[in-house]
Amino acid sequence: METHECKTTTAGHPAGVEILEQRMLVPNVNVLTVRAPAIARKIQPGQFIILRADERAERMPLTVSDWDREAGTVSCVFMQVGTSTQKLGVLEPGDRLPTFVGPLGHPLEMANFGTVVLTSGCYGIGALYPAARRLRELGNHVIGMVEARSNFLLYWVEKYRSVCNEVIISTFDGSKPGKKGEGPVHLSDLLATGRKIDRIIGVGCTFMMYETARSTRNSGVKTIVSLNPIMIDGTGMCGACRVVVGGETKFACVDGPDFDAHQIDWELLLSRRKPYMEAEAVSIENW
Amino acid sequence: MAKIIPTKTPMPEQDPAIRRRNSLEVPLGYTPEQAMQEARRCLQCKKPDCIPGCPVNIDIPGFLHLVAEGKFIEAAHLVKRANALPAVTGRVCPQEEQCEGRCVMAKKFESVGIGRLERFVADWEAAQGAVQIPPKAPPTGKRVAVVGSGPAGITVSAELALLGHDVKMFEALHEPGGVLVYGIPEFRLPKAIVAREIDYVCSLGVQLETDVVIGMTYTVDELLEEFDAIFLGTGAGLPWFLGIPGENLNGVYSANEYLTRANLMRAYDFPNYDTPPIRGNRVITVGGGNVAMDSARTALRLGAKQSIIVYRRSRAEMPARLEEIHHAEQEGVEFQLLTNPVAIHATTSAVSEGSAAPAAGTGNWVREIECIRMELGEPDASGRRRPVPVKNSNFRIPADVVVISIGQSPNPLIPQTTPELKVAKGGVITVDAETGKTSKRGVFAGGDVATGGATVILAMGAGKKAAVAIHAYLETGEW
Numbered sequence A: 001m002e003t004h005e006c007k008t009t010t011a012g013h014p015a016g017v018e019i020l021e022q023r024m025l026v027p028n029v030n031v032l033t034v035r036a037p038a039i040a041r042k043i044q045p046g047q048f049i050i051l052r053a054d055e056r057a058e059r060m061p062l063t064v065s066d067w068d069r070e071a072g073t074v075s076c077v078f079m080q081v082g083t084s085t086q087k088l089g090v091l092e093p094g095d096r097l098p099t100f101v102g103p104l105g106h107p108l109e110m111a112n113f114g115t116v117v118l119t120s121g122c123y124g125i126g127a128l129y130p131a132a133r134r135l136r137e138l139g140n141h142v143i144g145m146v147e148a149r150s151n152f153l154l155y156w157v158e159k160y161r162s163v164c165n166e167v168i169i170s171t172f173d174g175s176k177p178g179k180k181g182e183g184p185v186h187l188s189d190l191l192a193t194g195r196k197i198d199r200i201i202g203v204g205c206t207f208m209m210y211e212t213a214r215s216t217r218n219s220g221v222k223t224i225v226s227l228n229p230i231m232i233d234g235t236g237m238c239g240a241c242r243v244v245v246g247g248e249t250k251f252a253c254v255d256g257p258d259f260d261a262h263q264i265d266w267e268l269l270l271s272r273r274k275p276y277m278e279a280e281a282v283s284i285e286n287w
Numbered sequence B: 001m002a003k004i005i006p007t008k009t010p011m012p013e014q015d016p017a018i019r020r021r022n023s024l025e026v027p028l029g030y031t032p033e034q035a036m037q038e039a040r041r042c043l044q045c046k047k048p049d050c051i052p053g054c055p056v057n058i059d060i061p062g063f064l065h066l067v068a069e070g071k072f073i074e075a076a077h078l079v080k081r082a083n084a085l086p087a088v089t090g091r092v093c094p095q096e097e098q099c100e101g102r103c104v105m106a107k108k109f110e111s112v113g114i115g116r117l118e119r120f121v122a123d124w125e126a127a128q129g130a131v132q133i134p135p136k137a138p139p140t141g142k143r144v145a146v147v148g149s150g151p152a153g154i155t156v157s158a159e160l161a162l163l164g165h166d167v168k169m170f171e172a173l174h175e176p177g178g179v180l181v182y183g184i185p186e187f188r189l190p191k192a193i194v195a196r197e198i199d200y201v202c203s204l205g206v207q208l209e210t211d212v213v214i215g216m217t218y219t220v221d222e223l224l225e226e227f228d229a230i231f232l233g234t235g236a237g238l239p240w241f242l243g244i245p246g247e248n249l250n251g252v253y254s255a256n257e258y259l260t261r262a263n264l265m266r267a268y269d270f271p272n273y274d275t276p277p278i279r280g281n282r283v284i285t286v287g288g289g290n291v292a293m294d295s296a297r298t299a300l301r302l303g304a305k306q307s308i309i310v311y312r313r314s315r316a317e318m319p320a321r322l323e324e325i326h327h328a329e330q331e332g333v334e335f336q337l338l339t340n341p342v343a344i345h346a347t348t349s350a351v352s353e354g355s356a357a358p359a360a361g362t363g364n365w366v367r368e369i370e371c372i373r374m375e376l377g378e379p380d381a382s383g384r385r386r387p388v389p390v391k392n393s394n395f396r397i398p399a400d401v402v403v404i405s406i407g408q409s410p411n412p413l414i415p416q417t418t419p420e421l422k423v424a425k426g427g428v429i430t431v432d433a434e435t436g437k438t439s440k441r442g443v444f445a446g447g448d449v450a451t452g453g454a455t456v457i458l459a460m461g462a463g464k465k466a467a468v469a470i471h472a473y474l475e476t477g478e479w
């Protein structure tokens, strides 16, 4: 990229945004904290940022999973899956990200709904934490459901306990303290008890959100999920992130990323995640 | 004047067979001799028609006279009095409709190559390192925020900085330049030229902050707390789609995404850069403007065996610059004119009879685009003859990639977060055409955001007018 003498980047920070902390929470999942005061001042639960790990990297969206408005810091939890996330994973405190832009997207709707179930897996555990905190502040009874393949992949459980009224842990292999099985299964069980639930919010990999939508479809409980299609600009300029919701084409970055799970064309969404798999394989070999 | 030379001095160009696979610039530029020869074709009209044809009224015979005498630097400085980005406009202006279209020579012969010469003097000035920084007025202590770093924003920033104001330009993307960097490809407008222009604006003392989305990172109201005036030059970046079945299949892209990946994200250099390019053997581009030509030509450079433009009107109605259509043809882009897409299919099948085709949208990847033949009917509001479908003329074209390039409108992020800002049909911000004043005190707008997708030079013209009005507002405080 051409550099310009006068260039200041990202809300007044010369030469990019500084990484303050990079920590592995569990294998493959890191938490990254940067100094970005303008974003910290504004960010709301459910919003995301777009970053580039270096000058040649892709623009990558990550949900903001914690912040400190006074210290001017924001944190993201990310899963290392491909080139961009792995490039990010090797950066260290003091390194600078050339791009860190946000907040992007609409905030999650926050109100006193009554009883709210938050169901999350992989990076979603981090991504949903601010919503849990805020919903509790607003007087909701918050049930946090976190899932992982096995107990050693669980993180932030204590953080959840501090802001949720109840925490339900599920592990695919049944390792303690989890209940055996995937989150959406336990969600179905919970709904089957007839307990009054006023809202369900799910964040995780696309397949997990799809399963969440399926297990709540007949319950009549409003279910919101946070979609993660491929994005480039994150400002409504490219249309890469288009999803079909309620029969209408929406741009997830500016119309979402949160949508009514029962209105989403899931087949289309799942298929739109695949196009670059081959290229991603080339990219990671090259890196 | 000496003997009239009827035709333009030819522009050396890269061979089509070679350039269709590289991203280097297509026209190579005049040599000094060629430039002087071409400039001598100008009749030095007493009442030159070319000047009113130029939206920023460059003293065309004046600068051509200097070129004819070999005074290239002086010519560049004269051009720059009216136009801050001659290296850009000389390359991308639709000259045949503007300056050159009005040139008297064009009545009988070929017009003078005004655009080519404008490009020549700008490149010459830069190559000689003779870029002149005009004298700046003393600091006024007034602060102006310019939102968007496209041609409109660049122009406003430069003009106001010269008038002594403290200017800060905000850009949502990670690189400044607007469409000049994310849309128009390298082979037509090398990135280095845009960077040069941005550097020039910076050398005037303008500050630039990239990776800031106004409306999100800061709202317009927050900017007004810190700045005395705001100029919105946010362009028309929201891509339209056709609204036909199958449009969300994998392999269907907006031209913005297609070009942004290739240009801004340097996907053509994948895997040295991480963003994957979009490759296909058969690329269909829908549309007939500059954006469509750029997409279809980019497809060839990304290795497409066949690149086809599908356009619903005839060649005469194509809004693209003549030169781009011509270059696209030379490079082997095919044209399916009077053809309109009706559906995009993922399944392969025999040519369909009418609507008896299998349902569109099954499977994941685009395989065919179903089109209908059009014929021209009565003229519509734009004065162009309206295309009407020919019954039962559906046919299919195989496709791996479909690029939708049918237009753009302004991004709604700023109006959505600035309730006092009036917006007209199509999402354009309502402004006073002479001053760029919006419905909100202290906020001006211009360029594509106020007109819908137009041209570089019109965006610059709007920027100039707005700069004059902003200056007056800052001096008098009168709205």
Ligand SMILES: Cc1cc2nc3c(=O)[nH]c(=O)nc-3n(C[C@H](O)[C@H](O)[C@H](O)COP(=O)(O)OP(=O)(O)OC[C@H]3O[C@@H](n4cnc5c(N)ncnc54)[C@H](O)[C@@H]3O)c2cc1C
Pocket: A048, A060, A061, A062, A063, A064, A076, A077, A078, A079, A080, A081, A082, A083, A084, A085, A086, A123, A124, A127, A204, A205, A206, A227, A228, A229, A230, A231, A257, A273, A274, A277, A280
């Ligand atoms: C609004 C939004 C918010 C997001 N928030 C977060 C976040 O907070 N934390 C986070 O870790 N990720 C988040 N993502 C997803 C993240 O952007 C992608 O994981 C990342 O871009 C992958 O880049 P990569 O180059 O590392 O992987 P790629 O090379 O692009 O992908 C490698 C492989 O992983 C698969 N893959 C990629 N992303 C996902 C995914 N999300 N789920 C399942 N499989 C996937 C791909 O299909 C591919 O097979 C978010 C996405 C969006 C759109």
Ligand SMILES: Cc1cc2nc3c(=O)[nH]c(=O)nc-3n(C[C@H](O)[C@H](O)[C@H](O)COP(=O)(O)OP(=O)(O)OC[C@H]3O[C@@H](n4cnc5c(N)ncnc54)[C@H](O)[C@@H]3O)c2cc1C
Pocket: B092, B093, B094, B147, B148, B149, B150, B151, B152, B153, B170, B171, B172, B173, B176, B177, B178, B179, B180, B183, B184, B185, B212, B213, B214, B215, B233, B234, B235, B236, B237, B259, B290, B291, B294, B321, B411, B413, B414, B446, B447, B448, B449, B453, B454, B455, B456, B457, B459
């Ligand atoms: C592919 C393509 C080819 C073209 N070819 C030609 C041609 O040959 N000749 C010609 O004359 N014209 C051409 N045009 C049109 C021309 O480029 C535009 O008319 C011109 O760029 C408009 O300038 P602008 O300054 O108004 O906006 P833009 O160039 O669109 O710049 C707007 C800038 O604002 C930024 N922005 C938007 N929203 C925000 C926000 N909320 N906060 C901060 N920043 C924001 C955008 O990221 C962008 O950088 C072409 C356009 C395209 C897309």
Ligand code: SF4
Pocket: B053, B054, B055, B056, B057, B058, B060, B083, B089, B090, B093, B095, B098, B099, B100, B114, B115, B118, B457
């Ligand atoms: S700016 Fe455009 S219209 Fe004006 S003289 Fe130059 S090429 Fe012609």
Ligand code: SF4
Pocket: B041, B042, B043, B044, B045, B048, B049, B050, B051, B060, B061, B064, B102, B103, B104, B105, B112, B114
């Ligand atoms: S109209 Fe043509 S010939 Fe006359 S001054 Fe202009 S460029 Fe020269």
Ligand code: FES
Pocket: A230, A231, A232, A233, A234, A235, A236, A237, A238, A239, A240, A241, A242, A251, A252, A253, A254
């Ligand atoms: S990411 Fe480009 S429009 Fe949403």
